[in-house]
Amino acid sequence: MKQTIRELLAKHGNLPVAADALKDDADLYDAGLSSFASVQVMLALEEEFDIEFPEHLLNRKSFSSIQAIEAALNEILKHQAA
Amino acid sequence: MTAAAKITALSQTDRARRASKIAAEFADRVDAEARFPSEGMDALKAERLMGIMISPDMGGEGASLTEVADICAILGQACAATAMTYAMHQIQIASLSGYAVGSQWHEAFLKRICAEQLLIGSATSEAGIGGNLRNSLCAIEVDGDTARLTKDATVISYGEASDAIMVTSRRHADAAHSDQVATIFLKDQYTLERTSVWDTLGMRGTCSDGFIFKGEAPSEQILPRPFAEIAAQSMLAVSHLLWGSLWYGIAADAVARAQAFVKAAARKSPGQVPPGALRLAEASSLLQLVKSNVVAGLKQFDACKGDEDALNAMSFSVAMNNVKIGTSQTILTIINHCMLICGIAGYKNGTPFSLGRHLRDAHSAQLMISNDRILGNTSTMLLVNKQDTSLLG
Numbered sequence: 391m392k393q394t395i396r397e398l399l400a401k402h403g404n405l406p407v408a409a410d411a412l413k414d415d416a417d418l419y420d421a422g423l424s425s426f427a428s429v430q431v432m433l434a435l436e437e438e439f440d441i442e443f444p445e446h447l448l449n450r451k452s453f454s455s456i457q458a459i460e461a462a463l464n465e466i467l468k469h470q471a472a
Numbered sequence: 473m474t475a476a477a478k479i480t481a482l483s484q485t486d487r488a489r490r491a492s493k494i495a496a497e498f499a500d501r502v503d504a505e506a507r508f509p510s511e512g513m514d515a516l517k518a519e520r521l522m523g524i525m526i527s528p529d530m531g532g533e534g535a536s537l538t539e540v541a542d543i544c545a546i547l548g549q550a551c552a553a554t555a556m557t558y559a560m561h562q563i564q565i566a567s568l569s570g571y572a573v574g575s576q577w578h579e580a581f582l583k584r585i586c587a588e589q590l591l592i593g594s595a596t597s598e599a600g601i602g603g604n605l606r607n608s609l610c611a612i613e614v615d616g617d618t619a620r621l622t623k624d625a626t627v628i629s630y631g632e633a634s635d636a637i638m639v640t641s642r643r644h645a646d647a648a649h650s651d652q653v654a655t656i657f658l659k660d661q662y663t664l665e666r667t668s669v670w671d672t673l674g675m676r677g678t679c680s681d682g683f684i685f686k687g688e689a690p691s692e693q694i695l696p697r698p699f700a701e702i703a704a705q706s707m708l709a710v711s712h713l714l715w716g717s718l719w720y721g722i723a724a725d726a727v728a729r730a731q732a733f734v735k736a737a738a739r740k741s742p743g744q745v746p747p748g749a750l751r752l753a754e755a756s757s758l759l760q761l762v763k764s765n766v767v768a769g770l771k772q773f774d775a776c777k778g779d780e781d782a783l784n785a786m787s788f789s790v791a792m793n794n795v796k797i798g799t800s801q802t803i804l805t806i807i808n809h810c811m812l813i814c815g816i817a818g819y820k821n822g823t824p825f826s827l828g829r830h831l832r833d834a835h836s837a838q839l840m841i842s843n844d845r846i847l848g849n850t851s852t853m854l855l856v857n858k859q860d861t862s863l864l865g
Contacts, residue, residue: 406648419700422648429852436856448857449784450704
C-alpha cells in the first residue's frame, strides 16, 4: 500500500523532491505538498481504492505523512469491510 | 487602584466606544492624508485594549475572539483604518498567545505587550510570491544563537508605526517554500528601507508601504511551532472573522447614514414614504445577512477552539472562507444601496451622509487575500469535502 501511495504522490503531489526519497514518517507539507496537491492525491486514492474519505479524515493530519495516509486508508477500508 | 486597573474595570465595549469616538473624529483626515491613524490607535492604547486577548496571568484579560470582533465592528463604524490596524494587530496576538506557549522569550514578550500596549505588525507578503501567505522565498539564517533575515516585503501594514514585526520565512536555506517559520523582531532589531508607498483607493491609513526588511535577533525569537500550523489553525480563520467584523462595521455605518437621510426626508414630507425607504429596507436585510454570517463564524470558531482536529478540518476552512467571501462581496452591495439612497449627498465629501470613504475602504475587502484565490481554494476542498447541509451545524 505504501508503494501505491508513493506512486500517487509522485504523480499528483507536485513535490519538489522524489516521492521515493521520502521517509514513511516525513512531513509531506514540509516537503512542499500544497493543499491543492493534497486534494488531488486524495482524489486519486479514492479512485484507486474505490473509497470515499469521510469528513473526520478530511484534515491536514491525515495527509501529513505517508504513514498517516496509510493509517487513514486502513481505517476506511476496515470500515468498508465491516 | 492603579490608573490601568481603573480603566480595565470598565467593560471592553465601553472602552472601545470611547476610543471609536476619537477615531471617528480623525477618520476623514487620516483618509485624505493617507496617514497612520495615530489618534485612534493612541486611544485604544489608553483604553488598554491592545493585549486583551492575552491570558490574565500575563497581564491580559483573556478576552475571546468574539469580544475582540465586537471591538473591530465598533471601530469599523468609526474609522476603517483604525479598525483594520487593530484587527491585524490582534491576528498577531492570536498567533503568539496560542502558538508560543511554553517559550520563555515569547511569554515575556506577551507580558510586555500588555504592560506597554505594544503594536505588532506582520510581514508575510514577499516579492516573487505575492499575497500567498503560505509561501516564502527568503530563508532565516541561524548562526549559533543569532538569527538573521532579509525580506523584500511588498507590503508591511503600519510597518513604521509597529513596535515589533512578525516575519515569515523559510525555516532554512534548503527548506521548501512552504516549510516556514515566523519570527518576532523588535523595533531596535531591524531596519526598514521603503520600496513603495501605499497610495491607494481606500484603507489609506493602514500605511501598508513596501520595505526591504533586514533584521537580526536572538534565535529564541523564532516561534517554536511551524508557521503552517499557525496559519491553518489560527491566522486564516482569525483574519476572516476579524476583517468580517470590521467590514460589517463599515457597512453598518453606511446604513445608519442612509437611514438618517431617509428619516430626514420623511420628516420634511409627513404622510409620504420617501423614495429611498424601500432600498433602505433592502440594505437592512443585507446587513443582517452579513452580521449573521460573521456571528455564525465566530460561534463555530469558539466551538472549535483548542480542538486541533476541528481547526484542521476541511469543513472548518470552507466555513471560514465562506465568511470572507460572503461579507466582502455583500458590503459593497449594501454601501452601493446606501449611496443610491443618499444620492449626491452621499457621493459628495463632507456631508453628514458622505459615503465615499466607506465605499473606497470596502473595496479592499475582496482584494486582501484575493477572493479569487479563496474561491479557488474552497473549490478544491469541495472536490472531496461534503457541504454541511445541516441548519444548526
